[in-house]
Amino acid sequence: MGDETQQALSALLHERRRFGPPEELAARANAQPGIYDEAAADRLGWWAAQAAQLQWDEPWSEVLSWHLPDARWFVGGKLNVAVNCVDRHVAAGHGDRVAFHWEGEPGDRLTISYAELQRLVCKAANALTELGVREDDKVAIYMPMIPETVVAMLACARLGAPHVVVFGGFSAESLRGRILDCEATTVITADGGFRRGAASALKPAVDEALEQCPAVSRVLVVRRTGQATGWTEGRDHWWHEVVNRQPETHQARSFDAEHVLYIMYTSGTTAKPKGIFHTSGGYLTHVTATHRLIFDIKPENDVFWTAADIGWVTGHSYIVYGPLANGTTSVIYEGTPDTPTRERWWEIIERYQVTILYTAPTTIRTFMKWGDDLPGRHDLSSLRLLGSVGEPINPEAWMWYRAHIGGDRCPIVDTWWQTETGGVMISPLPGITATKPGAAMRPFPGVEAEVVDNEGKAVGNGEGGYLVLSSPWPGMLRGIWGDPARFAETYWSRFPGSYFAGDGAKKDEDGDLWLLGRVDDVMNVSGHRISTTEVEHALVDHPAVAEAAVVGASDPTTVQAIVAFVTVKGGVDESGGVGVEELREHVAAVIGPIAKPRQILLTPELPKTRSGKIMRRLLRDVAENRDLGDVTTLLDPTVVNAIRERMGAGAGEDD
Numbered sequence: 154m155g156d157e158t159q160q161a162l163s164a165l166l167h168e169r170r171r172f173g174p175p176e177e178l179a180a181r182a183n184a185q186p187g188i189y190d191e192a193a194a195d196r197l198g199w200w201a202a203q204a205a206q207l208q209w210d211e212p213w214s215e216v217l218s219w220h221l222p223d224a225r226w227f228v229g230g231k232l233n234v235a236v237n238c239v240d241r242h243v244a245a246g247h248g249d250r251v252a253f254h255w256e257g258e259p260g261d262r263l264t265i266s267y268a269e270l271q272r273l274v275c276k277a278a279n280a281l282t283e284l285g286v287r288e289d290d291k292v293a294i295y296m297p298m299i300p301e302t303v304v305a306m307l308a309c310a311r312l313g314a315p316h317v318v319v320f321g322g323f324s325a326e327s328l329r330g331r332i333l334d335c336e337a338t339t340v341i342t343a344d345g346g347f348r349r350g351a352a353s354a355l356k357p358a359v360d361e362a363l364e365q366c367p368a369v370s371r372v373l374v375v376r377r378t379g380q381a382t383g384w385t386e387g388r389d390h391w392w393h394e395v396v397n398r399q400p401e402t403h404q405a406r407s408f409d410a411e412h413v414l415y416i417m418y419t420s421g422t423t424a425k426p427k428g429i430f431h432t433s434g435g436y437l438t439h440v441t442a443t444h445r446l447i448f449d450i451k452p453e454n455d456v457f458w459t460a461a462d463i464g465w466v467t468g469h470s471y472i473v474y475g476p477l478a479n480g481t482t483s484v485i486y487e488g489t490p491d492t493p494t495r496e497r498w499w500e501i502i503e504r505y506q507v508t509i510l511y512t513a514p515t516t517i518r519t520f521m522k523w524g525d526d527l528p529g530r531h532d533l534s535s536l537r538l539l540g541s542v543g544e545p546i547n548p549e550a551w552m553w554y555r556a557h558i559g560g561d562r563c564p565i566v567d568t569w570w571q572t573e574t575g576g577v578m579i580s581p582l583p584g585i586t587a588t589k590p591g592a593a594m595r596p597f598p599g600v601e602a603e604v605v606d607n608e609g610k611a612v613g614n615g616e617g618g619y620l621v622l623s624s625p626w627p628g629m630l631r632g633i634w635g636d637p638a639r640f641a642e643t644y645w646s647r648f649p650g651s652y653f654a655g656d657g658a659k660k661d662e663d664g665d666l667w668l669l670g671r672v673d674d675v676m677n678v679s680g681h682r683i684s685t686t687e688v689e690h691a692l693v694d695h696p697a698v699a700e701a702a703v704v705g706a707s708d709p710t711t712v713q714a715i716v717a718f719v720t721v722k723g724g725v726d727e728s729g730g731v732g733v734e735e736l737r738e739h740v741a742a743v744i745g746p747i748a749k750p751r752q753i754l755l756t757p758e759l760p761k762t763r764s765g766k767i768m769r770r771l772l773r774d775v776a777e778n779r780d781l782g783d784v785t786t787l788l789d790p791t792v793v794n795a796i797r798e799r800m801g802a803g804a805g806e807d808d
């Protein structure tokens with residue numbers, strides 16, 4: 154185990170604070186104390202009871218069919234996910250309930266009821282059908298955070314056409330890679346979106362991506378910013394022209410529980426992102442049950458706000474599918490927390506009387522830096538529960554969140570999960586758990602997780618190791634799109650019989666779980682998963698670069714920051730040659746701005762072992778200014794000093 158992990162461990166050992174659930178919440182909580190025993194006594198029966206709360210058109214014959222690594226849940230059952238998220242609530246008499254309070258960054262607002270959402274989704278489904286989209290066609294969605302994004306996803310779900318949402322911050326090249334990998338035939342996009350007070354174009358990236366995607370025959374474009382856009386006749390259609398003229402009803406079909414609902418690309422340890430795919434019945438069961446029980450959702454009263462982008466799994470599961478399946482009123486906000494002022498979020502909470510806020514530690518730490526007085530100026534008393542996701546939350550941020558946002562009365566649920574798990578796997582339950590600042594605490598009912606050592610043996614209380622999931626769960630990924638071998642290898646080979654999550658974890662003296670971060674070459678930058686290899690490939694893709702090594706250096710705000718060590722062809726040329734800024738921009742162009750290294754260091758050589766492996770641990774030590782450990786296996790120990798000197802001298806520093 155590395156120094157970082159050791160340090161984290163010893164800090165956690167000193168954490169002794171406990172926060173019991175508020176009495177009032179506990180008394181009426183959706184999850185009552187017997188829930189863990191119930192689920193443990195009959196795990197599959199418990200999940201079946203969760204699934205039974207959805208509307209099935211045909212019942213399942215078997216809860217789980219499991220042939221490692223292939224799981225099928227609710228075998229033979231049929232349902233329509235969009236009908237469960239929308240029509241079901243209208244039919245039950247809740248058509249007037251607000252589905253979304255949407256707020257655009259410039260301040261435009263729209264409130265959409267379940268009945269209106271139903272009409273919008275039906276029209277969009279009819280529009281896609283008119284354009285020729287059929288069951289199993291993949292639809293790429295590259296959009297800002299606007300209501301049409303949710304409508305587009307639900308229209309796809311309604312038609313059984315898997316959606317592939319690509320985060321708007323990804324480059325044309327990243328979009329193209331994903332479109333080609335899943336063989337999408339259709340793209341839904343917008344002219345642009347608003348970010349930090351300005352219109353930011355999206356359509357040009359689609360046009361660029363599609364230059365090499367011959368299989369895409371139709372592009373539907375939402376007018377959002379009014380920016381001028383290029384137009385390909387016959388291929389491009391305005392959303393408002395095609396959708397507005399459609400009938401407001403649509404006859405939905407039912408699909409098999411294992412019908413693919415969506416593909417979501419995420420970074421792995423190689424340069425090629427993995428197309429994680431989720432199916433219908435198990436996924437919807439998992440996100441609905443976790444949303445109802447972990448966030449204690451009372452659909453008549455709560456206003457739920459997941460402040461994340463729909464382009465990530467958090468948005469899929471806890472802006473769209475979980476909340477809608479539970480008939481919840483949600484807030485969707487298009488922009489960043491600092492536009493036009495750093496009080497934007499607190500104004501939104503006041504305006505819509507938000508009761509539950511779900512966000513990432515990196516954002517919480519940003520608010521901490523901005524000062525206690527900003528949230529202090531607002532009435533946040535509508536809040537009753539707070540959630541955290543995306544990275545380990547440090548006790549300081551947890552305590553600040555509780556005091557300054559939660560008014561010392563709201564429980565905090567720190568929820569551990571991944572794109573692959575579909576929904577939350579480890580979390581407190583707010584009416585039951587006495588929480589500890591920084592701990593994700595316990596596996597969700599019906600989930601089996603363990604911390605194991607190198608040999609796969611469960612560790613004792615007070616010890617650390619690797620987090621594994623010991624049995625299949627309904628929301629689990631069903632595979633990596635087009636690559637079953639990689640699926641088996643990545644998740645199921647390290648500890649035979651168990652799913653290897655890629656995270657380090659510790660079981661404390663009470664057996665509660667603390668997550669310690671990734672143990673592989675995946676970086677966590679502000680809660681975004683970025684592969685070191687992917688950034689290295691982007692750098693080497695630049696004609697001037699010979700070799701690149703990328704490490705995630707710990708960073709007080711963003712968890713990790715990307716630091717790159719680069720050798721250029723023909724050696725470092727101080728006068729002219731390739732500039733650091735050019736390389737940073739190059740990475741942004743290849744992957745997207747989120748992958749831009751914080752720092753690039755041009756160096757004459759990279760430190761390598763005698764067998765030719767780049768010594769990343771050493772580079773991480775250099776990047777974090779630590780004493781170097783054992784360098785005896787180094788081919789040329791002087792290389793490190795050369796790098797260190799350049800680093801110290803600030804050469805190649807940026808920002």
Ligand code: WT7
Nearest residue numbers: 467542543544545567568569570571572668682
């Ligand atoms: C990785 C998954 C789950 C949606 C957002 C990220 C880290 C996530 C926590 C948490 C500690 C966490 C893990 C995980 N992570 N939540 N509560 N505590 N770490 O999804 O992009 O698939 O990333 O995020 O390292 O493996 P993702």
